[in-house]
Amino acid sequence: MDPALWETVRHDPVRLLGEVGPARLQRLAADRRFLRQLNDTAEDLREYLTADRWYQTLDDAPKAIAYFSPEYGITAALPQYSGGLGILAGDHLKTASDLGVPIIGVGLLYRHGYFSQSLSPDGWQLERYPPIDPNGLPLTLLREPDGAPVRVRIGLPQGHDLHAHVWLARVGRVPQLLLDSDVEENDQAGRDITDRLYGGGGDHRLLQEMLLGIGGVRAIRAYCRITGHPAPEVFHTNEGHAGYLGLERIRELVSEHGLSFDEALEATRAGTVFTTHTPVPAGIDRFPRELVRKYFGGANEEPEVPAERILELGAETYPEGDPAVFNMAVMGMRLAQRVNGVSTLHGQVSREMFGGLWGGFDTAEVPVGSVTNGVHAGTWVAREILELAAREVPSVLHGEGWEGVRRVPGQEIWRIRRLLRARLVEEARRRLRESWKHRGASEAEISWIDDALDPDVLTIGFARRVPSYKRLTLMMHDPERLRALLLDPERPVQIVIAGKAHPADEGGKRLIQDIVRFADAEDVRHRIVFLPDYDMALGQALVQGCDVWLNNPLRPLEACGTSGMKAALNGGLNLSIRDGWWDEWYDGQNGWAIPSADGLAGPDRRDALESAALYELVADHVSVMFYDRDASGLPRRWLEMVKHTIATLGPKVLASRMLRDYVQRYYVPAARSGRAMAADDHAGARSLAVWKQRIVKAWPTVAVEHVESTGEASPHVGTSLPVRVVVDLGGLDPSDVAVEVAYGRVDDTDALIDPSYLELSGGEPVEEGRLRYVGEVPLARSGAFGYSVRVVPRHAMLAGPAEMGLVTLPPAPHGMTNGNLR
Numbered sequence: 001m002d003p004a005l006w007e008t009v010r011h012d013p014v015r016l017l018g019e020v021g022p023a024r025l026q027r028l029a030a031d032r033r034f035l036r037q038l039n040d041t042a043e044d045l046r047e048y049l050t051a052d053r054w055y056q057t058l059d060d061a062p063k064a065i066a067y068f069s070p071e072y073g074i075t076a077a078l079p080q081y082s083g084g085l086g087i088l089a090g091d092h093l094k095t096a097s098d099l100g101v102p103i104i105g106v107g108l109l110y111r112h113g114y115f116s117q118s119l120s121p122d123g124w125q126l127e128r129y130p131p132i133d134p135n136g137l138p139l140t141l142l143r144e145p146d147g148a149p150v151r152v153r154i155g156l157p158q159g160h161d162l163h164a165h166v167w168l169a170r171v172g173r174v175p176q177l178l179l180d181s182d183v184e185e186n187d188q189a190g191r192d193i194t195d196r197l198y199g200g201g202g203d204h205r206l207l208q209e210m211l212l213g214i215g216g217v218r219a220i221r222a223y224c225r226i227t228g229h230p231a232p233e234v235f236h237t238n239e240g241h242a243g244y245l246g247l248e249r250i251r252e253l254v255s256e257h258g259l260s261f262d263e264a265l266e267a268t269r270a271g272t273v274f275t276t277h278t279p280v281p282a283g284i285d286r287f288p289r290e291l292v293r294k295y296f297g298g299a300n301e302e303p304e305v306p307a308e309r310i311l312e313l314g315a316e317t318y319p320e321g322d323p324a325v326f327n328m329a330v331m332g333m334r335l336a337q338r339v340n341g342v343s344t345l346h347g348q349v350s351r352e353m354f355g356g357l358w359g360g361f362d363t364a365e366v367p368v369g370s371v372t373n374g375v376h377a378g379t380w381v382a383r384e385i386l387e388l389a390a391r392e393v394p395s396v397l398h399g400e401g402w403e404g405v406r407r408v409p410g411q412e413i414w415r416i417r418r419l420l421r422a423r424l425v426e427e428a429r430r431r432l433r434e435s436w437k438h439r440g441a442s443e444a445e446i447s448w449i450d451d452a453l454d455p456d457v458l459t460i461g462f463a464r465r466v467p468s469y470k471r472l473t474l475m476m477h478d479p480e481r482l483r484a485l486l487l488d489p490e491r492p493v494q495i496v497i498a499g500k501a502h503p504a505d506e507g508g509k510r511l512i513q514d515i516v517r518f519a520d521a522e523d524v525r526h527r528i529v530f531l532p533d534y535d536m537a538l539g540q541a542l543v544q545g546c547d548v549w550l551n552n553p554l555r556p557l558e559a560c561g562t563s564g565m566k567a568a569l570n571g572g573l574n575l576s577i578r579d580g581w582w583d584e585w586y587d588g589q590n591g592w593a594i595p596s597a598d599g600l601a602g603p604d605r606r607d608a609l610e611s612a613a614l615y616e617l618v619a620d621h622v623s624v625m626f627y628d629r630d631a632s633g634l635p636r637r638w639l640e641m642v643k644h645t646i647a648t649l650g651p652k653v654l655a656s657r658m659l660r661d662y663v664q665r666y667y668v669p670a671a672r673s674g675r676a677m678a679a680d681d682h683a684g685a686r687s688l689a690v691w692k693q694r695i696v697k698a699w700p701t702v703a704v705e706h707v708e709s710t711g712e713a714s715p716h717v718g719t720s721l722p723v724r725v726v727v728d729l730g731g732l733d734p735s736d737v738a739v740e741v742a743y744g745r746v747d748d749t750d751a752l753i754d755p756s757y758l759e760l761s762g763g764e765p766v767e768e769g770r771l772r773y774v775g776e777v778p779l780a781r782s783g784a785f786g787y788s789v790r791v792v793p794r795h796a797m798l799a800g801p802a803e804m805g806l807v808t809l810p811p812a813p814h815g816m817t818n819g820n821l822r
């Protein structure tokens with residue numbers, strides 16, 4: 001409609017439509033080519049919004065899924081995100097739309113969003129919170145059939161209610177509901193609850209989370225009632241902030257179906273999925289218990305959800321737990337039958353971190369799985385790359401035939417890489433000029449910016465939030481070495497940096513200032529730049545234009561990381577510590593791994609070692625390969641690496657892979673469990689709750705009384721070991737438990753490594769109350785071997801043996817029986 005205006009309005013379609021003039025519209029209305037294109041586009045959109053997609057090929061999948069997140073990165077025009085968590089949520093909704101997954105997104109509408117960042121003259125981060133006007137955004141108010149705005153209410157302890165309106169955004173075919181407390185019915189304090197993303201502390205944050213969780217469920221009910229949309233069968237919470245949604249669903253079940261709290265808890269858990277996103281303790285939401293009591297107890301207590309029960313759900317009942325704290329992640333795990341981390345490594349780290357909730361089980365059995373994050377190609381991949389794919393390997397646009405990428409002509413890829421790098425250089429200069437003017441520089445003082453950065457120099461990107469574990473300034477550990485890399489006469493390197501520190505994080509702001517001061521120096525300022533106000537628009541330019549994407553977190557604190565995935569899809573190469581997704585998919589040829597001194601050295605020594613490794617990789621490998629050109633000027637080896645990266649990582653890093661994983665491994669099983677609980681007026685939930693109470697009561701009397709193996713004195717590989725066990729079930733029925741042998745290799749401390757499990761059979765009474773179990777343990781491998789016996793609860797509606805955190809082992813010294821296999 002108006003390409004120049006499109007740039008001016010920063011790619012905001014609603015603003016474009018508002019600002020394009022009547023003369024231009026008249027001309028377009030008479031332009032046959034434009035009209036044809038408009039019709040085609042509208043037809044494509046209609047087809048996109050209505051045709052069957054992948055999800056519609058599944059049997060028995062949930063009719064609807066509610067997805068809750070405190071932040072969403074949908075587009076730069078809706079600044080309702082602070083970093084990866086929100087970007088992921090945005091990519092999740094968009095991909096659900098692409099695949100036809102019937103998700104309803106739920107969040108808050110922050111009137112001041114997240115802050116916009118600029119720099120003071122001496123490089124200190126400054127924050128502004130420009131207000132948004134919902135009426136100027138692609139949002140509509142959710143209304144009752146009579147036209148009145150839908151109003152969601154939640155009770156507050158002071159006796160008055162908190163009111164909120166609900167804005168509806170359409171993310172393709174996915175409806176997104178955003179609660180907004182800035183309404184007339186509230187006093188000023190109430191109106192300010194949805195003012196900022198991660199704004200205030202304690203009370204403010206808790207109120208936001210009550211509105212998101214409890215108000216969010218009520219908003220969904222209103223939306224389904226008004227539109228006839230099917231009710232969600234699965235509730236997925238992106239991080240713990242929305243955890244109170246489980247309390248609201250318990251309240252509904254108690255008041256509408258007459259369930260007890262425990263029965264309603266089972267019904268709720270069955271259909272809930274909780275994704276944990278961080279192994280950094282500061283990233284986990286914790287409130288003083290008394291604060292939670294204040295808001296959920298006293299006059300505000302709902303009879304269906306007693307405050308004491310709520311407090312139990314968030315209690316840190318493990319050894320290092322703090323009794324004064326209410327932990328949202330812990331509540332999330334108790335309110336969800338299915339829990340996952342966001343990369344294989346993060347799944348492992350989470351099992352260790354939260355293992356205390358399942359005491360007595362090996363870390364590997366802690367019921368926390370993982371789905372590795374992915375990114376939405378349509379959002380992050382440059383148009384030129386998509387067009388190249390459409391010309392040369394169209395199958396990859398449908399997610400297939402990735403090996404075909406290797407046949408794409410190198411000069412074509414290189415031409416586009418040069419174009420994207422040059423575009424980034426232009427954009428960086430524009431932002432630099434703006435920033436320097438803002439910092440008080442005159443035109444004459446900034447003329448150097450015309451030549452800042454070079455479209456033909458190896459470009460390294462580093463952009464992310466600035467918590468300390470991400471180590472923004474690791475590259476400056478030895479400033480002279482960094483300077484030498486930047487100013488290398490034959491193989492120079494240029495670095496483009498961006499990132500926001502949390503407004504309360506003085507340490508993070510100091511790191512930004514250190515980088516800015518370094519980059520301000522006259523000798524290097526044309527080769528290293530800090531660009532303020534990292535957001536989705538800048539993110540797109542960076543991941544598309546950089547040759548190398550640098551990431552150097554303190555392993556294993558980066559749960560996944562996704563910006564490197566975006567770079568990879570655009571033909572960038574990753575240079576990263578093996579953390580998060582890179583630990584999983586680095587293959588030796590798709591980029592470079594910075595060796596980590598994780599666990600080997602203290603923090604200072606670690607920074608020294610890892611930064612030295614980084615300098616060496618850049619100087620001796622990355623830049624050598626980048627500048628190694630053939631007769632036609634192409635970096636052959638580099639381009640092979642780019643092709644290998646796209647061909648092998650492409651199918652993995654796409655959010656469509658992630659979403660299919662969630663559907664198949666989490667949503668479908670959760671819906672199945674939820675249906676089993678709900679059928680016949682919640683008979684399943686009622687019987688499971690009764691059963692669990694019986695098990696918990698009897699469990700202290702369950703005992704393994706005798707263990708013996710009757711095989712040869714020195715057994716051989718290939719035979720098996722007969723095991724006989726006598727257990728006292730304390731009055732439980734044999735069908736209530738599984739008696740198992742864990743067996744396999746042992747380490748020097750006689751602990752089992754990666755054990756296998758065999759269920760013993762039998763259960764015949766030997767004497768009063770005692771039962772015998774037998775089995776044959778296969779001896780498949782030579783070397784140190786051991787086994788141990790355990791009793792665990794068993795029920796068809798448990799998701800796994802560890803779910804209840806109950807296990808009985810034989811008393812020492814019979815815990816472990818070891819031998820050496822020949």
Ligand SMILES: *Cc1c(COP(=O)(O)O)cnc(C)c1O
Pocket residue numbers: 082083084085087463464465534535536539540560561562563564566
């Ligand atoms: C992708 C993205 C992130 C998340 O990147 P990480 O690699 O997880 O740090 C954060 N902010 C923006 C603007 C992004 O585009």
